[in-house]
Amino acid sequence: MEEDIYKQLLAKARRDKPRLRDVQSFKTKVLNEIDTERSRGGLLQFIRVAASIVLLFSLGAYVWMEVYTWENRLAIEQRTTPVSMIHKSDWQCRKAVNELMASLFETSALVRHNDGVYINKGSIELLEFENSELFIVMQTVLGHIEQYSPSDFKVYQSGEDIRLNAWQLRHEYSVCEMLTK
C-alpha cells in the first residue's frame, strides 16, 4: 500500500513538472537584470581604475619625496673631505656625491640654489683660493662634464652659469665612475 502510494507520488512528480508561468516575461526580466548589472559593473570598473591611478600617483609622489628628502639630508649632514671619496658600491657613490654637494654648499665661492649650486668660470677660480682640494675635484668633474655633456661644458666655457646637483653628477656626468676608481 505504502509502496504503491510512494510509486504513485513519484510517477506524478516525474510526469507533472512545475513550470514557469510565462517564460517570455521571465527571459525579459533576466536580460533586463543583466543590462542593469552590466552598467553598474561598468561604473564600478571605472571607479576601480580611477582609484588605482590615484593610488599609484600618490605612492609615486611619496617615494619621490622620500628619496628627495633623503638625498638632501645626506647632502647636508654627511660631510667628509673630497680626498676620502673613494667608494665602491652604488650606495657609497650616492653618499660620496652627496658629500661632495655638501662641501660645495659650504663654500662661499659658489651660489646655492635649492638642491644644487651654480658654477661658472669665475666661481671656480674663487674656489681655487678658498678650497684647493675641492678645486681639484671640481676640475675632474668638469672633465666629466666635457666628456658626457659637451653642450653643458660649452655653456660653462662661454662664461655662463651651469647648475649642478647630485642627480646630475651621478646620472648625466657619471661622476660615480671617477669616485670608484
Next chain:
Amino acid sequence: MKTISDDILISRSQSGNQMAFGVLVERYSNFCYSIVFRIVGNEAETEDVVQEAFILAWKKVKHFNSKRGKFTTWLYTIATHLAIDALRKQRKRVMLVLETENEIQADDALAQLYNRDLEAQLKQAMKSLTVLQKAVFVLREIEEIDVAEVAVITGLSPKQIKDNLYVARKKVREQIPKVISI
C-alpha cells in the same frame, strides 16, 4: 524553423551576445525551475533563485568549457547550489520554536486542503529531509539525472549520493502514511 545548437548559442553568449543567451534562458528555464522548485518549495522564491542562477551563468559563461562537461550540467550545478543556499536560509528563518509551530499549523491546514493532491503530499513528505538529502532525492529520484551528473552538480561522491538517496527514500516512505492520514 531550424533550431540553433547549444554550442553556437554558448559561443555567441561567450562573446557577449545577449540575444543568444536569451535563447538559452528560454530553452532551460523550465528545467531549472523544476529542480529549484522541488528543492526550495515555494513559487516566489523559486523564480528569484532561477533568475539569479541565469544572471550568474551569464557572468561566468566566458569561463565555461564544453570539453569539461555539458552546458546543462554546468547550469544545473549553479541552480542547485543557489537553491540549496536558499533552502538553508529558509530553514534558518523558521528555527524559532514559535515560528516553527506556526508553520506546522499552517502546513497542516495546507495539507488538509490538498490531502488528495499527490504533489502536495510529496512536498509534505519531503519536509523531513535534510538539505543535501532533498537535493539528491530531487535530482536522482524525481528528475532522474544519472549518478555521474548528480555527482558533478552536488559535488558529492557516488557513494555519498547512494547513501543520501537511501535515507531520503526511507524517510519519504515513512512520512507517506502520516501525510495521507491528515
